[in-house]
Amino acid sequence: MEHQEGAFTGARDASIYYQCWLPDGEAKAMLLIVHGFGEHCGRYRPVVDHFVPRGYAVYAFDHIGHGRSEGTRAHVQRFSDYTDTLHTFVGMVQRWQPEIPLFLIGHSLGGLIVADYVLDHASGLAGAVLSGPVIAVPENITPVTVAVGKVLSALAPQARIAGIEAEGISRDPDIVQAYIEDPLVYRGKMTARLGAEALKTQQRVMAEASTIELPLLIIHGGADVLAPPAGSRECYEAVSSADKTLKVYEGLYHETYHEPEREQVLGDMQAWLEAHLQEDGPGTAPEA
Numbered sequence: 001m002e003h004q005e006g007a008f009t010g011a012r013d014a015s016i017y018y019q020c021w022l023p024d025g026e027a028k029a030m031l032l033i034v035h036g037f038g039e040h041c042g043r044y045r046p047v048v049d050h051f052v053p054r055g056y057a058v059y060a061f062d063h064i065g066h067g068r069s070e071g072t073r074a075h076v077q078r079f080s081d082y083t084d085t086l087h088t089f090v091g092m093v094q095r096w097q098p099e100i101p102l103f104l105i106g107h108s109l110g111g112l113i114v115a116d117y118v119l120d121h122a123s124g125l126a127g128a129v130l131s132g133p134v135i136a137v138p139e140n141i142t143p144v145t146v147a148v149g150k151v152l153s154a155l156a157p158q159a160r161i162a163g164i165e166a167e168g169i170s171r172d173p174d175i176v177q178a179y180i181e182d183p184l185v186y187r188g189k190m191t192a193r194l195g196a197e198a199l200k201t202q203q204r205v206m207a208e209a210s211t212i213e214l215p216l217l218i219i220h221g222g223a224d225v226l227a228p229p230a231g232s233r234e235c236y237e238a239v240s241s242a243d244k245t246l247k248v249y250e251g252l253y254h255e256t257y258h259e260p261e262r263e264q265v266l267g268d269m270q271a272w273l274e275a276h277l278q279e280d281g282p283g284t285a286p287e288a
Helices: 045-054 080-096 109-121 143-155 173-181 192-211 229-238 262-275
Strands: 002-009 015-022 029-034 056-061 102-107 127-131 160-162 216-221 244-249
Touching: 002 080, 015 045, 015 080, 029 045, 029 080, 029 109, 045 056, 045 262, 056 080, 080 102, 080 109, 102 109, 109 127, 109 192, 127 262, 143 192, 160 192, 192 229, 216 229, 216 262, 229 244, 244 262
Parallel strands: 029 056, 029 102, 102 127, 127 216, 216 244
Antiparallel strands: 002 015, 015 056
């Protein structure tokens, strides 16, 4: 396995950190990880360690305002700051390895980013995986918080309104502790502007989900309290993809790739990806 890292210019001229893990020999496919709120791309070692030895190249970057990238922590001017940066990186990766199928893997806020991105840029992608996507408003975000957030977004866009409870990411206490102690993880609250922009994007994704025809795998922990599984179910029903699969893992928390059952989750993801690398491609995949 070869590891590389570097930086590129993203939205708002921010310096964006990226890294990649390459297999020995030519890659069978590329996986581009789009991480979640407050975290960074270095937290996806279970995905890297599973897929790279099996011939996949894995690419990832830290969002603007996250990890090693520039920008105000957990803040954007517009949600397109995320999707525009993703679009730039997608173009870079496709130039580095042309002719190799590219799949987007979006987790949590990253799942919302990917869902929004494919509304406009599905061409050239082999498929997308949404992991615990924040398609629905989390249960701990009350209507009052939403209303206040909209007002603050206009009047005080960098006011802090809501964050993540670390205990909700995994049932593995070691994973939770590592998350808490990770200096690259932002554990504060998001800004009012980010909250308002995310809400607006959630509404757009659900309103336009029927235009999505890309092969799609949605995975979600059934006991996820940070991103309601109902959002994944609604998204699954709404998209027009003939080739779509929903897998809800009962009892699992938000970060399914960090749960004790991670090998089952990653194995299911691998099976889906392998099916989409077959010459004839898969047919319609049933809900599971």
